[in-house]
Amino acid sequence: MSKMAKFCTSAAVALALALPAAAADVTAETVVATVNGKNITMGDLLVVKEGLPAQYQQLPDDVLMNGLIEQLVQQTVLADSVEGKLTKREEIGLGATERAFLAGTALERVAATAVTEEAVKAAYDEQYAKAEPGKEYHARHILVPTEDEAKAVEKAIADGGDFATVANEKTQDPSGKTNGGDLGWFGAGMMVPEFEEAVSALQPGQVSQPIQTQFGWHVIKLEEVRDATAPTLDEVRPQIETQLQQAAVQAELAKATESAKIERTEGIDPSVLHNQTLLNE
The missing domain is CATH 1.20.5 (Single alpha-helices involved in coiled-coils or other helix-helix interfaces)
Structure with missing residues (x-):
């Protein structure tokens, strides 16, 4: 082989070694840096990148890659500095x-x-x-602080007072002072239990006796009742998916716990939880 041919071959090899690896040739195990003999791989970069805020993910590829490598190099250097030296x-x-x-x-x-x-x-x-379709209720209420005030409201309505007018005058519910205490339509689970129970016992047009909840004392008038319309699948899909996930997690946790060998030490005084000095021994 001539000297020129040898030179060209050597130059081609050197150039090939100097070129960056093609994206198709890179794997998760591809080493991007080494710190004290410890490899930082492409997989390490990708895992860190996944956790970055969106604004960092949109940086130019070269800027992002150099930043990730630098971050992992710094982390590795710092981790090495305390390896084998951790406190209890x-x-x-x-x-x-x-x-x-x-x-x-x-x-x-x-x-x-x-x-x-x-x-x-x-x-x-x-x-x-x-x-079975549930029920939805259209009701009004008047909220007052005490039972005596609620009884006075009840009497005023029983004596012929217009519920909406009395509500505008007496209710302590800010949203009810201008709309006659109108709560609009609501279904099961949307009101506190005591309120919901009282409403469901009424017939349209009836007014309840004073009812106490965590908010105070209520006098309630039921306006209308209708069958609840079932939501569409798309409307409740997120809730259903969450329910399925929670049920699966609970089932797996119960299964794993049941199959595990678990031994609990009895007789330890719970007050020892306040003794943080145990971690310094």
């Missing part, structure tokens, strides 16, 4: 962080597989489509 408190804290992360990961995996279209539709049918 710090070692326990590190273990607690790892345990919480692993537990959270386990639950996230369960939740991720709990929501399927079939499960969502089945839950919707059970809760809404096939269920």
